[in-house]
Amino acid sequence: MNTNYSNNFYLSLLQEQLFNSIEAPFPRLTPRQLHNRLTFPGKATVIIGMRRSGKTYFLHQIRQEKHKQEKIPRERLPYINLEDERLAGMGVTHLSALVESYYRRFPEFRNQHTVTWCFDEIQNLSGWERFIRRLLDTEKVEIFLTGSSATLLSREIATAMRGRAWEVPILPFSFREFLAHRGVSFPENLQMITTAKRSQFEALLLDYLKTGGFPEAQGMDDTTRFRLLSDYVDVVILRDIVERHQVRNVTSLRWLVRHVLGNPGSLFSVEKFYRTLKSQGLSVSKDTLHELLKYLEDSFLVRISWMESTSERQRMVNPRKIYPIDPGFIPIFDRSGKSNLGHALETVVRVELERRGYSVTYVRIGNGYEVDFLARSPSGEQTLIQVCADLTDEETRSREVRALEQAMAKFSRAQPVLLTLTPEAAKGISGTIAVYSAAMWLLKTGGQD
Secondary structure, three states: OOHHHHHHHHHHHHHHHHHHHHHOOOOOOOOOOOOOOOOOOOOEEEEEOOOOOOHHHHHHHHHHHHHHOOOOOHHHOOEEEOOOHHHOOOOHHHHHHHHHHHHHHOHHHOOOOOEEEEEEOHHHOOOHHHHHHHHHHHOOEEEEEEOOOOOOOHHHHHHHOOOOEEEEEOOOOOHHHHHHHOOOOOOOOHHHOOHHHHHHHHHHHHHHHHHOOOHHHOOOOHHHHHHHHHHHHHHHHHHHHHHHHOOOOHHHHHHHHHHHHHOOOOEEOHHHHHHHHHHOOOOOOHHHHHHHHHHHHHOOOEEEEEEOOOOHHHHHHOOEEEEEOOHHHHHHHOOOOOOOHHHHHHHHHHHHHHHOOOEEEEEEOHHHOEEEEEEEOOOOOEEEEEEOOOOOOHHHHHHHHHHHHHHHHHOOOOEEEEEEOOHHHOOOOOOOOEEEEHHHHHHOOOOOO
8 A cells, every 4th residue: 555545544534533523422321430530640541441341431431521511622522442443554653643633623722721632442553652651741631541452451551651651440330330320329328218229229239249240231131141241251361361471271271260250259279270170181380370360360350369468478378269350250150050149249349349449358267267358448447348148047147247256356457347138137246347238338439337
């Protein structure tokens, strides 16, 4: 192709996208809620998270809110999608040319008004990092980026910016967002919720534990949803891990994925899993298993909790707890045939704590007792959280409470919390332990109180 023709072709496509983004209606979306700041002066905001979790729609949400709430004109909210297959082979110079073309069209904005640039799937453009840093340094701009591919995972976008990026994670729908997507309203003051409304939320939580929070999976029948979510997992395996890291032992990787997604919250030992694979005739090193786990976490398919310990060596040698990023994955991979409500609820709480900005470990005490989570807020507050779906069984209730009481003796600064689907069965539990309906706790906007 003639070089000049190629340059003009790419520039015309970019200009078409830019002016379409200015004129086209905003897409319909369910607003996402953040628990931390969206921007940081002098940095590009990088929207990170697993594929299909809603990063692109979040870019449009940012543009829509700036237009409607801050009264910023659409002309100062350009959006460019670099996943357009017609842009394959385009260089960073074409984006530079687009910026110059934009300011020729709107010269009154340059150095006078902040322009909010949104670049979707930025990793598809070679040399994008230098372009973004130059734009931050030379123009009056806000920049929002997304990316996820076998070339560069979303978190690596931020790393490539060398200190000039501010990460904002977008996870599958929280329970609040799940309700908003369904058009279910609730008061910000949870004390105002009626008994009937509380029962409705508790029933909807059961649906959320089964369906999960991926936007595309909402409203689907079980068969279609299972196929969709299975496809999500396959894409992560093949593109974000196998292709990205040139993994050759795909069979062992699939065994690992099935195990961790089908046994959420269970103690996972690389040593034990290594022996399991070996007994099945699968050859894989322990170091490789550690690497594969890291890849799964980097791709946001799973979240990992380590055992609470002041000793790094003790932390490393003890089993980890691994959770899927979304409870919708659990019934696809859990072959036990048992009810997985407890696993699903524990998974949802683990992800919600991360969404609220808490660092999370689990606590192991003597005599086989464990507490699911020790959550630390950014300001240093500690919360011991035990998750028990059903408190009606006296033996189960006694075991869960005993674990919390023993942990309280060790972590005296931590507030003890028990989350359950059956709070009416909490009679007789010590008043020092705060018992919450899991639905009500998930509806809180932040914090543990």
